[in-house]
Amino acid sequence: MNPPIRTTCAYCGVGCGISAIPTGSRSVEIKGDPAHAANLGKLCSKGTHLGETVGLEGRLLHPMIGKRRASWDKALDLVAKRFRDTVARHGPDSVAFYVSGQILTEDYYVANKLMKGFIGSSNIDTNSRLCMSSAVAGHVRAFGEDVVPATYDDLDAADLIVLVGSNTAWCHPIVYQRIQAAREKRGTKLVVIDPRRTETCEDADLHFAIRPGSDVALMNGLLAFCRDENLLDKDFLAASVSTPDEFWDMVGEGSDLWSVARTCDVPPADLRRFYDLFAANPRTVTMFSQGINQSLTGTDQVNAIINVHLATGRIGKPGAAPFSITGQPNAMGGREVGGLASTLAAHMDFAPENVARVGRFWGTLTVASKPGLKAVDLFRAVRDGRIKALWIMATNPAVSMPDANMVRDALADCPFVVVSDMIADTDTTRFAHVRLPAAGWGEKDGTVTNSERRISRQRAFLPLPGEARPDWWALKEVAARMGWRTAFAYNNAADIFREHARLSAYQNGGARLFDLGAQAAIGNDDYEAMEPFLWGGTPFADGRFPTPDGKARLVTVRQASLASPLTDWPLTLNTGRYRDQWHTMTRTGLSPRLARHREQPLVEVHPYDCETFDLNDGDIARVATAQGESLFRVLKSEGQRPGEIFTPIHWTDQQSSGGRTGLLPRPLTDPYSGQPGFKSTPARIKKVAIEWRGFLIVRGEAPAWPPSLWATKITVPGGALYELVGEGDATLLESCLPNGLRVEAVDKAKGSHRIAILNEGRLSAVLFVTREGELPSRDWLIAQLSEPQASAMLLAGRAPGAQPDRGAVICVCFDIGLKTIVAAIADQRLTDVAAIGKSLGAGTNCGSCRPALARILAEFLEEKVHAAE
Numbered sequence: 001m002n003p004p005i006r007t008t009c010a011y012c013g014v015g016c017g018i019s020a021i022p023t024g025s026r027s028v029e030i031k032g033d034p035a036h037a038a039n040l041g042k043l044c045s046k047g048t049h050l051g052e053t054v055g056l057e058g059r060l061l062h063p064m065i066g067k068r069r070a071s072w073d074k075a076l077d078l079v080a081k082r083f084r085d086t087v088a089r090h091g092p093d094s095v096a097f098y099v100s101g102q103i104l105t106e107d108y109y110v111a112n113k114l115m116k117g118f119i120g121s122s123n124i125d126t127n128s129r130l131c132m133s134s135a136v137a138g139h140v141r142a143f144g145e146d147v148v149p150a151t152y153d154d155l156d157a158a159d160l161i162v163l164v165g166s167n168t169a170w171c172h173p174i175v176y177q178r179i180q181a182a183r184e185k186r187g188t189k190l191v192v193i194d195p196r197r198t199e200t201c202e203d204a205d206l207h208f209a210i211r212p213g214s215d216v217a218l219m220n221g222l223l224a225f226c227r228d229e230n231l232l233d234k235d236f237l238a239a240s241v242s243t244p245d246e247f248w249d250m251v252g253e254g255s256d257l258w259s260v261a262r263t264c265d266v267p268p269a270d271l272r273r274f275y276d277l278f279a280a281n282p283r284t285v286t287m288f289s290q291g292i293n294q295s296l297t298g299t300d301q302v303n304a305i306i307n308v309h310l311a312t313g314r315i316g317k318p319g320a321a322p323f324s325i326t327g328q329p330n331a332m333g334g335r336e337v338g339g340l341a342s343t344l345a346a347h348m349d350f351a352p353e354n355v356a357r358v359g360r361f362w363g364t365l366t367v368a369s370k371p372g373l374k375a376v377d378l379f380r381a382v383r384d385g386r387i388k389a390l391w392i393m394a395t396n397p398a399v400s401m402p403d404a405n406m407v408r409d410a411l412a413d414c415p416f417v418v419v420s421d422m423i424a425d426t427d428t429t430r431f432a433h434v435r436l437p438a439a440g441w442g443e444k445d446g447t448v449t450n451s452e453r454r455i456s457r458q459r460a461f462l463p464l465p466g467e468a469r470p471d472w473w474a475l476k477e478v479a480a481r482m483g484w485r486t487a488f489a490y491n492n493a494a495d496i497f498r499e500h501a502r503l504s505a506y507q508n509g510g511a512r513l514f515d516l517g518a519q520a521a522i523g524n525d526d527y528e529a530m531e532p533f534l535w536g537g538t539p540f541a542d543g544r545f546p547t548p549d550g551k552a553r554l555v556t557v558r559q560a561s562l563a564s565p566l567t568d569w570p571l572t573l574n575t576g577r578y579r580d581q582w583h584t585m586t587r588t589g590l591s592p593r594l595a596r597h598r599e600q601p602l603v604e605v606h607p608y609d610c611e612t613f614d615l616n617d618g619d620i621a622r623v624a625t626a627q628g629e630s631l632f633r634v635l636k637s638e639g640q641r642p643g644e645i646f647t648p649i650h651w652t653d654q655q656s657s658g659g660r661t662g663l664l665p666r667p668l669t670d671p672y673s674g675q676p677g678f679k680s681t682p683a684r685i686k687k688v689a690i691e692w693r694g695f696l697i698v699r700g701e702a703p704a705w706p707p708s709l710w711a712t713k714i715t716v717p718g719g720a721l722y723e724l725v726g727e728g729d730a731t732l733l734e735s736c737l738p739n740g741l742r743v744e745a746v747d748k749a750k751g752s753h754r755i756a757i758l759n760e761g762r763l764s765a766v767l768f769v770t771r772e773g774e775l776p777s778r779d780w781l782i783a784q785l786s787e788p789q790a791s792a793m794l795l796a797g798r799a800p801g802a803q804p805d806r807g808a809v810i811c812v813c814f815d816i817g818l819k820t821i822v823a824a825i826a827d828q829r830l831t832d833v834a835a836i837g838k839s840l841g842a843g844t845n846c847g848s849c850r851p852a853l854a855r856i857l858a859e860f861l862e863e864k865v866h867a868a869e
């Protein structure tokens with residue numbers, strides 16, 4: 001057996017360590033790394049199933065110029081020439097890079113150096129702008145530097161954890177499990193503040209669903225309460241915090257319990273309970289995520305949270321800190337190298353002395369002297385023609401940017417677009433003039449930094465397929481062709497890491513906490529063997545902050561006025577992630593198991609709004625905003641506040657024919673961070689009349705999207721499952737069926753038509769369509785794709801005596817559905833999650849479904865109580 005290779009998960013900012021054991025040329029066994037401090041051997045459902053995503057399906061394996069394969073030399077020559085010519089004719093700000101929290105720190109470093117140091121523009125921004133740039137801006141305003149003042153150990157030491165705007169159970173599952181473990185072990189209290197009642201709330205002592213965007217009022221109210229109750233740390237405030245003159249007057253404005261409760265639209269009793277919990281537990285961690293950051297007032301919301309921690313001295317001590325948790329695996333690495341347009345490099349801004357220092361270090365006189373265009377403005381500049389050459393790396397802005405249709409128009413008109421990606425066909429690569437094949441997870445070497453500042457190695461355990469190359473290599477080759485060969489003479493990732501570490505320490509003198517000087521001389525072997533390590537230790541433990549006077553800053557932040565619903569747009573659209581999908585599904589979409597958790601993009605609607613807009617569970621609805629419209633399947637949800645709806649960010653044109661969310665949000669941003677406000681777009685919803693429903697299961701993939709009003713696709717073992725709805729002539733769907741022996745059944749009364757296609761006795765495809773009747777569960781038919789001989793019962797949709805439909809899959813590790821779980825609870829009188837695990841195994845592997853099991857159990861018991869009443 002091959003020895004395990006220690007690496008890091010490809011997905012979220014928790015940054016779990018992975019032990020990867022290659023089992024074949026493109027297969028690997030994935031386990032959690034018990035020695036990695038971020039996860040201590042655990043993995044969530046996404047990490048657990050990483051092995052299903054390392055195949056070569058859909059890979060871009062060769063450079064492409066237009067639709068033609070090209071050599072690397074030819075492609076790199078073209079990229080270098082077009083960038084060089086564009087800069088020569090239109091100046092350095094006429095070109096841009098748009099990169100990603102998915103690339104490694106070494107890739108990021110070279111991209112940033114090339115753009116800011118040698119091309120001489122700061123037009124390099126990253127999809128991390130969409131994720132946590134408000135936290136960056138808030139940290140800089142409060143601390144003088146973008147330093148996350150917490151680690152996961154603080155979660156173990158805290159007595160109270162407050163989660164604000166974070167569905168931690170789905171988006172950072174291993175952190176959530178750590179919180180649950182602390183609760184079991186130490187009785188840690190948990191408060192969740194979120195407009196939605198998510199699975200994160202299942203285990204909480206208190207959840208309150210505040211009005212979106214009212215977080216500043218909430219935190220200012222808490223601060224006023226702390227002042228009135230003598231909870232301020234006066235010594236710390238005097239020694240370590242600078243307070244603006246008007247600060248406490250501002251805090252007093254409208255901060256009484258009743259006013260705050262009214263602004264936040266929460267019961268005063270809940271608010272008071274939260275205040276009391278905060279008062280009783282000085283060891284408090286306030287962890288926040290996209291619900292805070294992705295707001296038009298995100299930076300103020302971050303500072304409102306930090307203000308409370310600074311004023312009460314809950315920072316720099318074990319179990320006490322504000323804690324921004326990042327979405328992506330290397331958003332933090334990007335922040336460290338300066339991969340955002342608003343920072344220069346190594347936590348330095350564009351102050352003249354920093355520009356001069358970085359220029360000396362890089363040996364260049366052309367360092368950019370001012371910030372560049374942030375993501376939304378960058379794509380506006382592409383659309384306006386100000387940016388004429390754009391290089392996109394490892395991200396899919398045609399789906400993920402707000403007002404994504406505007407981004408598509410911009411890309412379509414851009415004179416020169418380069419896309420580096422591991423996937424050949426994405427919604428973004430279709431706009432590329434040049435596509436460069438990038439190394440994927442499992443093939444690339446370098447480092448990533450997780451949410452707690454822990455730098456870990458990502459190690460290759462698979463060979464580079466085709467002509468795929470690391471991003472840093474493509475960047476340095478372009479730099480060399482643009483005339484800067486010597487400055488980019490890297491032989492490997494270790495060369496780049498050493499330079500990055502040296503720059504962080506160069507003439508630092510303690511001015512910046514980000515200082516990797518201890519790693520600056522690391523040898524290649526030591527780099528290879530490098531253990532995960534934290535930089536920055538316990539920041540601010542000595543009460544000193546990286547500001548000119550050594551003090552942190554309380555920042556005056558006022559609650560912005562909250563818009564009322566508009567007549568034409570009576571709803572507010574919130575967007576976010578699903579538990580088992582990642583970004584635009586280019587990787588998680590390859591995993592049949594992960595696909596089963598949520599198979600279609602749903603719009604979650606409160607029952608009250610369902611009644612108002614005549615919607616039922618399972619209907620298809622058109623969600624429209626001023627930017628565009630998309631179709632989603634309706635899920636009635638008590639977890640939504642009335643007037644607010646939620647859609648997932650993941651679906652693209654590759655997985656649906658109209659379920660994209662990114663085109664809906666406004667391209668409006670926070671004034672300090674430039675982060676878009678994804679969480680509050682005025683919207684409306686309308687039921688879509690459909691005449692038929694159906695599904696197609698096909699070996700491999702259908703040659704084209706089935707002609708329908710709306711279709712979604714997921715990967716299943718051996719093929720693909722398309723869910724279909726439409727109007728008019730459903731027989732047009734038959735154009736998607738492969739050739740072969742055709743068997744069919746028609747029920748004219750119900751308008752049902754069932755067709756199976758067989759080849760050499762094996763199932764090639766089934767198409768079931770109905771106007772009035774029921775459709776069978778897909779599970780048994782999907783399993784038929786793997787059978788050597790198709791069953792004679794195909795058109796019945798299930799084998800005689802087969803198990804009933806198991807329902808939506810809850811536990812993807814053991815493939816256990818909702819109906820199976822409910823039946824076990826009822827039949828065996830199960831009363832806790834552990835008992836469900838003992839009976840069915842559900843929740844006993846990665847544990848990601850445990851919050852869902854708790855919810856199912858609670859709902860079942862509640863229904864029983866109601867039935868008894």
Ligand code: SF4
Binds near residue numbers: 173
């Ligand atoms: S929590 Fe899950 S997705 Fe995030 S790093 Fe860990 S295993 Fe990966």
